Amino acid sequence: MQLLSEGDEPVPEFLKVKTAEEIVEMVRSFAPLEAEIVSVQEASGRVLAEDVTAPEPVPHFARATMDGYAVRARDTFGAGESLPALLEVIGEVAMGRPAETAVRPGTAAAIPTGGMLPDGADAVVMVEYTQPLDAHAIEVTRPVAPGDNVLQVGDDVALGEKVLERGRKLRPQDVGLLAAIGMEEVRVFRRPRVAIISTGDEIVPPETRDLPPGKIRDINTYVVASQVREAGGRVGTIQVVADDLDELEAVCREALAAHDVVVLSGGSSVGIRDFTIQVLERFPGSELLAHGVAIRPGKPTILARLGEKILWGLPGQPASAMIVFTAFVRPCLLRLQGVENAGNLETNVRQAELARNIPSVHGRADYVRVSLSNDKGRLTADPVFGKSAMISTLSKADGYVIVPEHVEGLEAGTLVTVHLFSSP
Numbered sequence: 263m264q265l266l267s268e269g270d271e272p273v274p275e276f277l278k279v280k281t282a283e284e285i286v287e288m289v290r291s292f293a294p295l296e297a298e299i300v301s302v303q304e305a306s307g308r309v310l311a312e313d314v315t316a317p318e319p320v321p322h323f324a325r326a327t328m329d330g331y332a333v334r335a336r337d338t339f340g341a342g343e344s345l346p347a348l349l350e351v352i353g354e355v356a357m358g359r360p361a362e363t364a365v366r367p368g369t370a371a372a373i374p375t376g377g378m379l380p381d382g383a384d385a386v387v388m389v390e391y392t393q394p395l396d397a398h399a400i401e402v403t404r405p406v407a408p409g410d411n412v413l414q415v416g417d418d419v420a421l422g423e424k425v426l427e428r429g430r431k432l433r434p435q436d437v438g439l440l441a442a443i444g445m446e447e448v449r450v451f452r453r454p455r456v457a458i459i460s461t462g463d464e465i466v467p468p469e470t471r472d473l474p475p476g477k478i479r480d481i482n483t484y485v486v487a488s489q490v491r492e493a494g495g496r497v498g499t500i501q502v503v504a505d506d507l508d509e510l511e512a513v514c515r516e517a518l519a520a521h522d523v524v525v526l527s528g529g530s531s532v533g534i535r536d537f538t539i540q541v542l543e544r545f546p547g548s549e550l551l552a553h554g555v556a557i558r559p560g561k562p563t564i565l566a567r568l569g570e571k572i573l574w575g576l577p578g579q580p581a582s583a584m585i586v587f588t589a590f591v592r593p594c595l596l597r598l599q600g601v602e603n604a605g606n607l608e609t610n611v612r613q614a615e616l617a618r619n620i621p622s623v624h625g626r627a628d629y630v631r632v633s634l635s636n637d638k639g640r641l642t643a644d645p646v647f648g649k650s651a652m653i654s655t656l657s658k659a660d661g662y663v664i665v666p667e668h669v670e671g672l673e674a675g676t677l678v679t680v681h682l683f684s685s686p
């Protein structure tokens with residue numbers, strides 16, 4: 263990158279430097295995309311666009327939770343090893359069907375776990391506490407109270423209960439709950455379509471053999487696309503563009519038309535070949551929300567809105583790009599998917615003990631890569647030092663620790679919050 267502009271023009275500067283907290287605040291204010299309907303089978307990882315209430319109770323019939331005998335609890339009161347209760351066995355409950363006969367005083371029906379409690383019965387005696395007397399009678403050697411070993415109607419989910427709230431990111435167990443209450447489809451927020459563009463005359467595809475001097479293989483589109491998918495976004499166009507203003511403008515124009523979010527990497531800084539700002543100036547109505555964020559690495563970050571569309575400019579250095587994505591772009595994608603606390607910097611964090619000192623200087627918040635390891639049950643974070651141009655530092659790291667702007671380093675042994683690169 264050239265450091266100075268040609269001619270007598272002044273050195274360009276970052277136009278609108280924001281703190282990390284200010285960026286997160288902006289992201290939090292973005293409205294979610296519109297809702298769409300998906301099948302429950304496809305709903306894991308999606309975010310609910312409406313509250314879900316149970317249209318029926320679960321279970322909708324009283325169910326045995328143990329193998330044994332359905333009884334009237336009072337018939338077993340006082341029963342023991344020395345004085346068992348004697349009950350006539352009137353039949354067997356078949357799985358998936360109502361019992362054919364009711365349990366009357368002095369009788370019992372064999373029942374499997376999950377079987378429907380017959381009329382008249384109010385408890386289940388576990389088979390372990392019974393003895394067959396003959397083909398038609400048992401002895402009960404332990405009493406049961408009404409409701410023992412039975413799941414009553416609505417015990418799991420009550421009729422009309424609000425089971426899941428709008429803004430909930432559905433997990434596998436939530437999908438199970440939706441299935442249990444008989445939902446086939448749910449309304450969820452649409453996933454953002456994301457275009458990924460990397461700029462630079464030096465960037466060549468990874469499959470390039472005999473790498474010419476001055477060229478490097480594309481890293482960022484690979485990292486960013488993987489992170490977009492992890493964050494629930496849909497990856498659209500992936501493109502590497504030369505350092506050419508007109509070409510970048512054309513690619514951005516197409517990308518903005520067909521996607522909700524465009525993530526550029528490289529070209530965000532203030533060198534004369536850093537075109538993102540100039541491209542934005544060519545789009546009427548574009549609103550520059552941030553040019554520069556007070557963190558290191560990651561300062562040359564751009565956030566702009568163009569109507570409904572969002573454009574992120576990430577620094578070209580791979581470590582800076584990944585850190586900025588994790589800290590800001592991922593919350594943005596989650597927010598567009600309707601996640602309520604998407605702007606929360608604390609998502610997906612671990613507490614760990616710092617293994618070594620981290621030096622730091624005043625002026626900007628330092629985002630220091632760390633690798634986590636488990637030392638006899640204690641989680642420790644080891645700083646991974648190295649320039650932000652080094653992809654190997656990212657591969658070694660699990661996340662980053664933030665040394666705030668006005669703190670001069672952190673000492674070994676300090677309990678720190680590690681922000682993980684992986685999605686929550």
Ligand SMILES: Nc1nc2c(c(=O)[nH]1)N[C@H]1C(S)=C(S)[C@@H](COP(=O)(O)OP(=O)(O)OC[C@H]3O[C@@H](n4cnc5c(N)ncnc54)[C@H](O)[C@@H]3O)O[C@H]1N2
Binds near residue numbers: 461481482529577582
């Ligand atoms: N005068 C100043 N110069 C620089 C500043 C500054 O504040 N004042 N900031 C430095 C910092 S910090 C960074 S980070 C870089 C970021 O610059 P850009 O975002 O404009 O990115 P580029 O200059 O295009 O690229 C930087 C670096 O990253 C490599 N790169 C770019 N794309 C990829 C890719 N897809 N895969 C792998 N590597 C990529 C590129 O080759 C450059 O080496 O600016 C500093 N300069």
Ligand code: MOO
Binds near residue numbers: 560561577582
């Ligand atoms: O801040 Mo740059 O983003 O150091 O690498």
